[in-house]
Amino acid sequence: MLSRSSIIFVCFGMLARAATVTYDFNITWVTANPDGVFIRPVMGINGQGPIPYITATVGDRVVVNVLNQLGNASTSLHFHGLYMNGTSHMDGPVGVTQCSIPPGITFTYNFTVDQPGTYWYHSHEPGQYPDGLRGPMIITDPNSPYRGSYDEERILTISDWYHEQFPTMVKKFISVSNPTGAEPVPKAALFNDTQNLTTLVQPGKTYMFRIINMGAFASQYFWIEGHNMQIVEVDGIYTQEAAADMIYLTAAQRYSVLVTTKNDTSANFAYVASMDEDLFDKAPRSLNPNVTGWLVYDSSANLPKPALLDAFEPFDDFTLVPTDGEPLLPDPDYYVPLTVLMMNLGDGANYASFNSIPYTMPKVPTLYSALTTGEEANNPAIYGTNSNAFVLEKNQIVDIIVNNNDPGKHPFHLHGHNFQAIVRSDDDAGNYIGNETFPTIPMRRDTFMVRPNGNIVLRFRADNPDKSPPFPPSIPPLS
Numbered sequence: 001m002l003s004r005s006s007i008i009f010v011c012f013g014m015l016a017r018a019a020t021v022t023y024d025f026n027i028t029w030v031t032a033n034p035d036g037v038f039i040r041p042v043m044g045i046n047g048q049g050p051i052p053y054i055t056a057t058v059g060d061r062v063v064v065n066v067l068n069q070l071g072n073a074s075t076s077l078h079f080h081g082l083y084m085n086g087t088s089h090m091d092g093p094v095g096v097t098q099c100s101i102p103p104g105i106t107f108t109y110n111f112t113v114d115q116p117g118t119y120w121y122h123s124h125e126p127g128q129y130p131d132g133l134r135g136p137m138i139i140t141d142p143n144s145p146y147r148g149s150y151d152e153e154r155i156l157t158i159s160d161w162y163h164e165q166f167p168t169m170v171k172k173f174i175s176v177s178n179p180t181g182a183e184p185v186p187k188a189a190l191f192n193d194t195q196n197l198t199t200l201v202q203p204g205k206t207y208m209f210r211i212i213n214m215g216a217f218a219s220q221y222f223w224i225e226g227h228n229m230q231i232v233e234v235d236g237i238y239t240q241e242a243a244a245d246m247i248y249l250t251a252a253q254r255y256s257v258l259v260t261t262k263n264d265t266s267a268n269f270a271y272v273a274s275m276d277e278d279l280f281d282k283a284p285r286s287l288n289p290n291v292t293g294w295l296v297y298d299s300s301a302n303l304p305k306p307a308l309l310d311a312f313e314p315f316d317d318f319t320l321v322p323t324d325g326e327p328l329l330p331d332p333d334y335y336v337p338l339t340v341l342m343m344n345l346g347d348g349a350n351y352a353s354f355n356s357i358p359y360t361m362p363k364v365p366t367l368y369s370a371l372t373t374g375e376e377a378n379n380p381a382i383y384g385t386n387s388n389a390f391v392l393e394k395n396q397i398v399d400i401i402v403n404n405n406d407p408g409k410h411p412f413h414l415h416g417h418n419f420q421a422i423v424r425s426d427d428d429a430g431n432y433i434g435n436e437t438f439p440t441i442p443m444r445r446d447t448f449m450v451r452p453n454g455n456i457v458l459r460f461r462a463d464n465p466d467k468s469p470p471f472p473p474s475i476p477p478l479s
């Protein structure tokens with residue numbers, strides 16, 4: 001349910017048109033069978049699962065009226081990749097910027113979007129989004145540097161799929177009976193929440209595919225047989241065109257790629273996403289890690305089976321160059337060293353930790369503590385012993401150093417900012433020791449993978465908020 005109303009305002013002598021885009025979302029349980037072998041309850045919106053896309057144009061105000069009618073679960077929505085600069089209380093993570101939305105209660109998200117690109121929105125109640133509350137969010141840009149370089153857009157989500165509901169799986173995952181912390185292995189991979197997807201294309205045209213990994217756990221390799229991809233955007237940042245035969249998307253990463261179709265319509269071509277099985281401790285033999293779709297030139301021609309690959313050689317995103325040419329930020333004022341370690345605690349279960357501190361959600365959301373404690377807000381201790389709080393000063397340049405002391409690959413995501421990815425080591429490089437030379441124009445994105453027993457360094461400016469909220473702050477009172 002979408003309604004648009006327009007406000008016209010004058011800025012810098014130019015006439016700009018900004019719309020308000022309103023979505024009324026009634027969240028309920030529905031049933032779905034996306035992999036064709038198991039019908040199960042999923043979280044839907046307005047009776048629909050998969051859930052609707054959110055679309056807006058740069059400059060628009062987005063209003064999402066949420067009514068939680070799940071009955072048996074609280075929820076929230078996060079708009080992944082949006083900086084929420086000046087409206088961090090609209091970001092969505094439960095325990096950080098808001099309380100859960102209990103069953104029967106409404107909550108309105110209201111923010112402006114001033115960044116173009118490919119995003120997604122999802123529940124930010126712990127462990128909930130893989131049960132269905134995840135969908136694309138696209139911010140179109142009349143001033144895109146690639147406007148005119150393509151004829152049409154297509155949205156392609158990639159995800160992993162489970163048959164059990166997440167609350168049940170999480171109980172088994174974090175338990176004394178799983179002391180190694182082996183993650184639940186998905187049952188299937190999906191394109192646009194289905195399998196055997198067909199994408200009708202016309203010859204001699206260029207399509208921009210907005211590709212989103214909205215999976216729970218699995219990273220995915222993606223390629224198109226017989227076609228080359230030109231990467232033009234990662235996580236909302238335009239990049240200089242970079243040719244790729246295959247890309248790799250961790251959970252939560254996005255790419256826009258240009259694909260030019262052939263002039264000949266005699267054959268159809270498979271595209272494939274393949275879950276990175278390195279992540280699975282023990283995958284059953286019956287697991288098909290691949291999902292296949294087709295570029296269909298001729299709907300009466302057959303849909304060929306994709307070829308099996310000997311090895312995966314994805315494009316290295318570290319080499320991408322943003323089109324805005326933003327140079328390496330100055331040397332940092334502050335370092336946030338984070339060591340990733342999986343640990344068994346007193347209950348015998350396995351927990352992920354930063355600096356040996358596993359996260360426990362505070363009873364009072366972190367943002368509420370920050371806004372209600374006066375001078376004490378600068379004391380990291382008030383945010384709780386298990387929240388790993390670091391207090392930054394406005395406009396500091398910050399280096400987050402992630403040392404992965406675990407043999408698994410882990411995506412790392414920062415809310416409220418993108419970051420310059422200035423170091424990514426190979427596997428088994430150990431902890432960061434600071435002898436690297438940094439790229440002069442680093443790649444930027446909001447989600448980045450650290451390799452097994454390796455390290456990454458992410459640099460950003462602490463500029464959120466960089467201005468007062470555009471409207472009187474509307475933090476709801478503590479209940």
Ligand SMILES: [Cu+2]
Binds near residue numbers: 078413415
């Ligand atoms: Cu996010």
